[in-house]
Amino acid sequence: MYIETINVYVLRSDRLCEPFGYSQMWYDDRGSCVVQVITNEGIEGWGEAFGPAELNAAVIEKGLAPMILGSDPFDVEVIWQSLYNRYRDYGQKGIIICGMSALDIALWDIMGKAVDLPVCRLLGGVFRREFPAYATGLYFSPDFSLNKLIKEAQGYLDAGFRSIKMKIGYHPREDIQFVQAVREAIGYDCQLMVDANHAYNAQTAIELGRRLEEYQVSWFEEPVPPEDIEGYIEVKHALDMAVAGGEGEYTRYGFKNLICRRAVDIVQPDTCCAGGLTEARKLVTLANTHGIQYNPHVWGTGIALYCGMHLIASIPDNPPSINPLPPMLEYDQTPNPLRENITMELPEVNKGLVSVPLDRAGLGITIDQEALARYAVAKSVVKA
Numbered sequence: 001m002y003i004e005t006i007n008v009y010v011l012r013s014d015r016l017c018e019p020f021g022y023s024q025m026w027y028d029d030r031g032s033c034v035v036q037v038i039t040n041e042g043i044e045g046w047g048e049a050f051g052p053a054e055l056n057a058a059v060i061e062k063g064l065a066p067m068i069l070g071s072d073p074f075d076v077e078v079i080w081q082s083l084y085n086r087y088r089d090y091g092q093k094g095i096i097i098c099g100m101s102a103l104d105i106a107l108w109d110i111m112g113k114a115v116d117l118p119v120c121r122l123l124g125g126v127f128r129r130e131f132p133a134y135a136t137g138l139y140f141s142p143d144f145s146l147n148k149l150i151k152e153a154q155g156y157l158d159a160g161f162r163s164i165k166m167k168i169g170y171h172p173r174e175d176i177q178f179v180q181a182v183r184e185a186i187g188y189d190c191q192l193m194v195d196a197n198h199a200y201n202a203q204t205a206i207e208l209g210r211r212l213e214e215y216q217v218s219w220f221e222e223p224v225p226p227e228d229i230e231g232y233i234e235v236k237h238a239l240d241m242a243v244a245g246g247e248g249e250y251t252r253y254g255f256k257n258l259i260c261r262r263a264v265d266i267v268q269p270d271t272c273c274a275g276g277l278t279e280a281r282k283l284v285t286l287a288n289t290h291g292i293q294y295n296p297h298v299w300g301t302g303i304a305l306y307c308g309m310h311l312i313a314s315i316p317d318n319p320p321s322i323n324p325l326p327p328m329l330e331y332d333q334t335p336n337p338l339r340e341n342i343t344m345e346l347p348e349v350n351k352g353l354v355s356v357p358l359d360r361a362g363l364g365i366t367i368d369q370e371a372l373a374r375y376a377v378a379k380s381v382v383k384a
Contacts, residue, residue: 001043001114003073003384006065006103007036010053010378011301013337020139020334023169023199030336032301033057033099035065036367037106039073045109046367048303049102050273051095057378059099063087065382068103073110080104080278084251093250097275104276105307105363112362119307119363120356123281123314130355131312131326133347134193135159136299137333138166138182149178150185156333162352163191163328165221169199172208183215193244195221202231209239219244219266232263242266247297251275252282259286270297271311272304280311288318298330302343305331306363309347313356329354341371 013030020027033049033056049056067086068079080100087096112119120126135156138149149166156164166182168175175194183192194217200208205223212220219242224231226248236243244266249255251274259267267287271280280296287294294315298308308329317324331347331354332339340346344366347354357364 001039001041001072002070003037003068004040005038005384006060006069006382007038008057008061008065008380008382009034009036009372009376010057011338011342011372011375012053012377013375016335018141018335020141022139022167023197027334030338032338033060033102034301034303034342035060035102035106037073037103037110039110043110043113045073045106045113045362046303046365047102047104047106047109047276048272048300048307049098050270050300050304051098054378055095056098056102057380059095060102061380061382063096064099064103069382069384073107073114076104076107076111076278079107080276093254097250098273101272101274101276104278105271105303108277109362116361118310118356118358118360119277120310120313120358123277123310126313126356126358127316128313128326129358130353131329132163132352133161133329133331133349133354134163134165134191135161135333136165136330138164139334140167140170146178146181150181153182153186157186157190160349160351163193165193165195165330167197168194169196172204172211175208176211179212179215179217188216191218193217193219193221196223198222198225200224202228202234205231205235206238209235209241213239213241217241221245221268222247229257229261229263232258233261236263236265244268244295249274251279252286255283255286259290259292262290262292264292266293266295268295268297270299271307272300277307277311284315288316291318293318293325293327295327296330299332301338302346302365303363305329305339305347306343306345306357306365309354309356310363338375341368342375344368
């Protein structure tokens, strides 16, 4: 069996009915780059790249896909190393690795389908069939208000979530006001996390974090820019709550300092940009070795969601115990027609938990071809 065809899609939704934003930018629509890898035996696998869809598509079509045509899809390590070595002089981070991630995820999907097993079993086995999911939401909006924020948070509780992550990074004074309002609305039985998307320097993040601790915030995500490892360490040492980060980092080489220097309590690689599942296995081992919790960042279509679920199912307890603290699935709740329509399946939240599909091969997803055609603004075909 060998890789015969690679289809690269740029997906773009219509203008969102309600734009939203965070501390760095606004979203008026949603986009994604997804790949379909097809073997000579007709087995197909799907993958997704995190980041700018058009840039990811260009890198995959022109640089990466031609290199793996004719390869055995089971040679994931060989393929990963050959791609990385080819571009390592100028592609150790960023778009090159995002494109590699999409192709790598698709190869794992193919392998699972070829042997009729779910991807999590190929990753090493199932440590847990079900695990917590948290709602990522509470972003900025043009008609932002405390009442709207409270209503949205209560809606996540009604939808079955028991953990919620909200955006901060407006201004420390306003951040505290918004966190206080949400905490009072949802009570203290619900886990609450915050994400500043690296809006602050270390000094401001520490001052803000000490106030956030009054509201039993479980973790402070991306308090400082991703390049500021020393800043992460300062914030981590100054606060009692957990510090999380890593969605903007790439491969084991990029995560080495973040993990080995224990700059975070929770590391959050995005499988769709950090190097795919092949590299995620190494990152899991690295984090586990240093006693750091691994909660993957997830942002995209159902492809990214189910990729994250299979990875979480295969992550060892850290540390092991009779009542371990499991990794959590990030479940984006912002408007995204691509997430809602591209895959036939989406995870269902029941009492705060989701279940990985062990009865379906590969990632366990079915692509809605009509939706794919409707949202595809560009498609390129790379053939052997």
